[in-house]
Amino acid sequence: MNAPAFPDRPPSTRYAASARLSVAPMMDWTDRHCRVFHRLLAPHARLYTEMVHANAVVLGDRTRLLGFDPVEQPLALQLGGSEPALLAQAARIGADWGYDEINLNCGCPSDRVQAGRFGACLMKEPALVADSVAAMAAAVRVPVTVKCRLGVDDDQDYERFRAFVDTVAAAGCATFIVHARNAWLKGLSPKENREIPPLRYEWAWQLKRERPDLEVLLNGGMAAAGDVQAQLGHVDGVMLGRAAYHDPYLLHRLDADLYGGESRDRAALLRALRPYVEAQMGQGVALKHITRHVLGLFHGQPGGRAFRQVLSEGAHREGADWTLVEQALAATVAPRRAAA
Incomplete structure (x- = not known):
């Protein structure tokens, strides 16, 4: 097991200061080498692993799947899955390995994810997500969070989105990372799902106004420092994805601006x-x-x-x-x- 980077502080204290900036979990990209580089660029940001299926955590090579350098912390493990007991077991393993947060993926729209009944299709099953979150929260002492979309396919109902959040929040989730687009489960590739469905940042803004006790982080479409600064007036934090990867110096400049550090060349x-x-x-x-x-x-x-x-x-x-x-x-x- 990896030793925590800050053994003198409990996870909740160690983690609280980093909400304003984070880097999205990205399959095949945010591996441990990427995260070490991003941590060097952004000492205060939350970092996330690639999504790992709960079954792989329980049965697979944990050193390969879960190993990380303590310098990466604060670090969240993103899990995929839809079986509450299995997710709870995987969450417990992740927490034992030293992860500071366990995040449940309710946003990935790929065919492989849909076939396994997890990812974005879970937004159609809020009760199952709530059961999963409750089981995970009961198994660990670190925060259990959810990354989701606004809805699936042509769903344009804000109240349904808010009801999903309310149902999951009642089960023990206080942090929602909202990719502010719908996920189309048929007809669009994962890449197209990141670009074609329109962004509706105002839904995340409204959610934060109506549920001020929840931590609402916004993801999707932001590619410049001005974009991030504009959103921070409405939500608790911003999660960058492709922008942080393709223009990593942006991540460095944002960390310095938001947390008062000095920029390095x-x-x-x-x-x-x-x-x-x-x-x-x-x-x-x-x-x-x-x-x-x-x-x-x-x-x-x-x-x-x-x-x-x-x-x-x-x-x-x-x-x-x-x-x-x-x-x-x-x-x-x-x-x-x-x-x-």
């Missing part, structure tokens, strides 16, 4: 990752598995394309090491000087 931030990279390589991890998460660090900057090209082409070569990262950084210098 991109090269300094990346070099701070070197001890972790070399330690991982010493354990047999290939450089490419880590550098794929930093390709967007110079997004929108002169030299950004050269940086990505050097890293993406070189990291796959046998024997690639930190020297390649320095070469990628060097490739940005001339274009940045020319732009200046």
Whole structure:
């Protein structure tokens, strides 16, 4: 089991300060290497694992599925599933491993998720979600939270969305991460489900006004610092997804702005990752598995394309090491000087 990063403070105290900014759980993206990089960029943000099915947690390789570096904390484990007893068992295992929050996925619209009766289709079964949350909350001392959509398919009824929240909140969930779009269970791919259904931020705003005791975090469509700042006047916090991944320096700037830290330049931030990279390589991890998460660090900057090209082409070569990262950084210098 991993030791907590702050053993002198209980989980609720350790976790309370980080609500305003978080990074969404993203399948195949927010693995442990990504999260270590994001923690370096955003010391105060909440980070989430990729979704893990409860059955995999109970029966699978827990070191591979649940292992993390304590530097990643505060860190939430996102679970998928719809069997209350199984979810409770997985939640207990996650809490024992040191996770600060257990999050239930009620928002993923993929066909695989629907076939397993979990994800966004659970929004049609609020009583089952409530039973699951109650079982999980009874099994752990850390917060149990829910990430959901506004509804499914062509449902345009705010009262139904609020009723879902009320039912689940009564079972012991005080935090709802609202991806402010509907999920279309048929006819749209997961990518299209992130882009085509219209955003309705006002539903999350209204929920917070009507249920002020709930913690309401907003997810979906925000890609600039101004977008985030505008939403924080209406909700408790904002969760960034693709924007944090494709433009990770945005995450750094937001953390500094929201929590009063000092911004560091991109090269300094990346070099701070070197001890972790070399330690991982010493354990047999290939450089490419880590550098794929930093390709967007110079997004929108002169030299950004050269940086990505050097890293993406070189990291796959046998024997690639930190020297390649320095070469990628060097490739940005001339274009940045020319732009200046």
